[in-house]
Amino acid sequence: MQAKGGQATIIDRLSELTGRLTAWLTLAMVLVTCLVVVLRYVFDIGFIWLQESVTWMHAVVFMLGAAYTLEHEEHVRVDVFYRRFGERGRAVVDLLGVVLFLLPLCGWIGWSSWDFVATSWRIGEASRESGGLPYPMVPLLKSVLVVMPAALALQGLSLGLRSFRALSLEPGGDR
Amino acid sequence: MEWVSGLLFLTVIVVLLAGFPVAFTLGGTALIFAGVGVATGAFNDALLTGLPNRIFGIMSNETLIAVPLFVFMGVMLERARIAEELLDTLSRLFGSLRGGLGISVTLVGMLLAASTGIVGATVVTMGLLSLPTMLKRGYSPDISAGTICASGTLGQIIPPSIILVMLGDVMTSSYQQAQLAMGVFSPKTVSVGDLFAGALIPGLLLVALYVGYIVVLALFRPDVMPAHERGPEDRVTVLAIVRALFPPLALIFAVLGSILAGLATPTEAAGVGGLGALLLAVVRGQLDRERLEDVMRATLRISSMVFMILIGASVFSLVFRGYGGDDAVHELLSGLPGGVFGAVLVVMIIMFLLGFVLDFIEITFVVVPIVGPVLLAMGLDPVWLGIMIAINLQTSFLTPPFGFALFYLRGVAPPEVSTGAIYRGVMPFVAIQVFALILLALFPELVTWLPGRIYGS
Numbered sequence: 001m002q003a004k005g006g007q008a009t010i011i012d013r014l015s016e017l018t019g020r021l022t023a024w025l026t027l028a029m030v031l032v033t034c035l036v037v038v039l040r041y042v043f044d045i046g047f048i049w050l051q052e053s054v055t056w057m058h059a060v061v062f063m064l065g066a067a068y069t070l071e072h073e074e075h076v077r078v079d080v081f082y083r084r085f086g087e088r089g090r091a092v093v094d095l096l097g098v099v100l101f102l103l104p105l106c107g108w109i110g111w112s113s114w115d116f117v118a119t120s121w122r123i124g125e126a127s128r129e130s131g132g133l134p135y136p137m138v139p140l141l142k143s144v145l146v147v148m149p150a151a152l153a154l155q156g157l158s159l160g161l162r163s164f165r166a167l168s169l170e171p172g173g174d175r
Numbered sequence: 176m177e178w179v180s181g182l183l184f185l186t187v188i189v190v191l192l193a194g195f196p197v198a199f200t201l202g203g204t205a206l207i208f209a210g211v212g213v214a215t216g217a218f219n220d221a222l223l224t225g226l227p228n229r230i231f232g233i234m235s236n237e238t239l240i241a242v243p244l245f246v247f248m249g250v251m252l253e254r255a256r257i258a259e260e261l262l263d264t265l266s267r268l269f270g271s272l273r274g275g276l277g278i279s280v281t282l283v284g285m286l287l288a289a290s291t292g293i294v295g296a297t298v299v300t301m302g303l304l305s306l307p308t309m310l311k312r313g314y315s316p317d318i319s320a321g322t323i324c325a326s327g328t329l330g331q332i333i334p335p336s337i338i339l340v341m342l343g344d345v346m347t348s349s350y351q352q353a354q355l356a357m358g359v360f361s362p363k364t365v366s367v368g369d370l371f372a373g374a375l376i377p378g379l380l381l382v383a384l385y386v387g388y389i390v391v392l393a394l395f396r397p398d399v400m401p402a403h404e405r406g407p408e409d410r411v412t413v414l415a416i417v418r419a420l421f422p423p424l425a426l427i428f429a430v431l432g433s434i435l436a437g438l439a440t441p442t443e444a445a446g447v448g449g450l451g452a453l454l455l456a457v458v459r460g461q462l463d464r465e466r467l468e469d470v471m472r473a474t475l476r477i478s479s480m481v482f483m484i485l486i487g488a489s490v491f492s493l494v495f496r497g498y499g500g501d502d503a504v505h506e507l508l509s510g511l512p513g514g515v516f517g518a519v520l521v522v523m524i525i526m527f528l529l530g531f532v533l534d535f536i537e538i539t540f541v542v543v544p545i546v547g548p549v550l551l552a553m554g555l556d557p558v559w560l561g562i563m564i565a566i567n568l569q570t571s572f573l574t575p576p577f578g579f580a581l582f583y584l585r586g587v588a589p590p591e592v593s594t595g596a597i598y599r600g601v602m603p604f605v606a607i608q609v610f611a612l613i614l615l616a617l618f619p620e621l622v623t624w625l626p627g628r629i630y631g632s
Contacts, residue, residue, distance in 0.1 A: 023471040026247055033446025059234035065479035074476045075196035082194025097195030101203020116227040145227055
C-alpha cells in the first residue's frame with residue numbers, strides 16, 4: 001500500500017526520521033531498566049529519577065512512534081473485508097477514515113491538551129517525587145501530547161493525499 | 176440516553192469492519208457521537224476536556240512499561256532465529272517417534288510465549304516455521320494446520336505474555352472499581368504477577384491436552400503423522416541439544432521465575448529478559464547493527480500500535496460512560512436469569528463472537544473495562560475471570576469459519592492445504608479448549624491455587 005501511487009513525500013521522510021531516532025529509546029529502556037535492577041539488588045541503592053526516566057522514554061516511544069507506525073501500515077486494521085477490497089476500495093476507506101476519524105481525533109487531542117501543556121510549562125512543573133526528574137523533563141513529556149497529534153495528523157494527511165490521488169488518477173479502474 | 180451507548184457500541188463494531196486502523200476508528204467514532212451529543216445537549220462536554228489527563232495517565236502507567244520490554248525480548252528472540260533452532264533440534268530429537276514432530280511444534284509454540292501479542296503474527300511465524308517440514312514428513316494437512324493454529328495461539332496465554340500484562344492492568348482497575356462499588360474500603364489488589372501465576376497451570380494443562388491428543392492420534396492413526404526415518408543428517412549431539420535448548424529455556428525460566436518468586440516486578444524481569452535476549456543474539460553471532468535497529472524499530476511500531484489502541488479505547492469508554500453505558504451494562508448483566516453464572520456465560524459468549532472481529536488487545540482495552548467491574552462486583556475472582564477470558568478468546572481465534580488464526584495460516588499455507596483441511600484439523604483443538612474452559616469453570620482452584628500459594632491472597 002505504502003508509497004504506491006506516489007513518491008515518498010516530505011511528510012513520510014519526517015515520520016521515518018522521527019521513528020528511527022525514537023527507536024533507540026527502546027534499547028535505552030532495556031539497558032536503564034537493567035541498571036535500575038542491578039543498583040537495587042546488588043548495591044541496594046535506587047534513584048527515583050532513573051526509574052522515572054524509563055517511564056519517560058516509554059511514553060515518548062509510543063507517542064512519537066505513532067506517525068512512523070502509520071507510515072509503515074502497522075496500526076492494526078480489522079482486515080476481514082479490507083484486504084479483499086481493490087485499490088480503489090481501500091483508498092476510499094483510507095480517505096474517509098482520515099477525514100472523519102484521524103484528523104478530528106488528532107485535532108481534539110492536540111487542542112484540548114494545549115492548556116494542560118502550557119500550564120505545566122508556566123508553573124515549571126517538576127516530578128512530584130523528591131529526587132524525581134528535574135524541571136524541564138515533565139513539561140517536555142507533556143508537550144508530547146501536542147506533538148503526537150500534530151505528527152500523526154501530518155502522516156494522516158499524507159495517507160489521505162495518496163488515497164485521493166489513487167482515486168482521481170484512474171477513474172473506474174481497479175488496477 | 177442509555178440507548179445511545181448501545182448504538183455507539185454497535186456503530187463502532189460495524190465501522191471497524193471497513194478496515195480503517197482500529198485505534199483511530201474507536202476514538203474517531205466516539206468523538207463524533209460526543210460531538211453530536213454536545214450539540215444537542217445530550218452530552219456533558221466537561222467529560223471530553225478530561226482527555227489529556229487520561230492520556231497522560233496512560234503515559235505514566237508503570238505496569239504497562241513491561242509491554243515494550245517484553246516486545247523487545249520477543250522480537251529479539253524471533254529475529255535471532257532462536258525458535259527455528261529450537262524447533263529444528265526438538266524435531267530431530269523426537270522426529271523418529273510417531274507424532275514427535277507435532278509435539279515439538281506444540282512445545283515451541285508454548286515457549287514462544289514472549290510473543291508480540293498479535294494473534295496473526297505468531298500464527299504466521301509458526302506456520303512459516305513448521306508447516307513445510309510437517310508436510311514434507313508426511314503429516315496430513317489437517318493435523319499440521321490444526322497443531323500450528325492451536326500452538327501458535329497458545330503462546331498468547333502462557334506467561335510471560337504481553338496479553339497477560341495488559342489484562343492484568345485492566346483487571347487491577349476493574350477490581351478496584353468493583354470493590355469500591357461494593358463498599359469495601361480497604362480493597363484487595365490483583366497484579367500482573369497474579370495473572371502470570373494463575374495462567375501457569377491452565378496453560379500447562381492445555382499443553383498436556385494437546386500433546387495427549389497428538390499421542391492418541393499417533394497411536395491409532397499412524398498414517399496421518401508418520402515417524403521420520405532417522406538419516407545421518409538427523410543425528411543430534413547432546414551438545415547441540417544443550418546449546419539449542421538451554422539458553423532460551425534459562426531465559427524464560429529466569430524471567431518467569433523471578434516474577435513468580437516475587438523477586439522482581441514484571442517490568443524489571445522484562446528489562447532483564449530483553450538484555451538476556453540481546454546477549455543471546457550476540458553470543459550466537461546473530462546481531463549486527465542492522466538487525467539491532469530492525470528489532471528496535473519493530474518494538475517501537477508494535478508498542479505504538481498497542482498504546483494507540485489503548486488511547487482510542489479510552490476515548491471510546493469516556494464517551495460510552497458519558498452516555499450511561501456503564502449503568503446499562505450493569506442493569507443488563509444483573510438482570511439476567513441464572514445470576515452470576517448467567518452473567519459470565521453471556522459475557523463469554525459475546526466476547527467469543529467479538530473475537531471473530533477484534534484481536535486480544537482491542538477486547539482487553541474496550542470490552543473488559545466495561546464488563547469487568549460489574550462481573551467482579553458479583554464476587555468473582557479477578558484472576559479466574561482474566562484467565563477464563565484469555566482462554567475463551569484463544570478458542571474464538573481458532574473457531575471456523577471466522578477464527579483469526581485460520582485466516583492467517585491460510586495466508587502462508589501452500590495451496591495443497593485446503594481451507595477445509597484447516598477447519599477439520601482445528602476442530603479437535605477447539606473441543607479441547609472448550610473442555611478446558613468447562614474444567615476451569617468447575618474447578619476454579621486450577622487457576623486460583625497457585626497465585627494464592629505464592630502471593631497468599
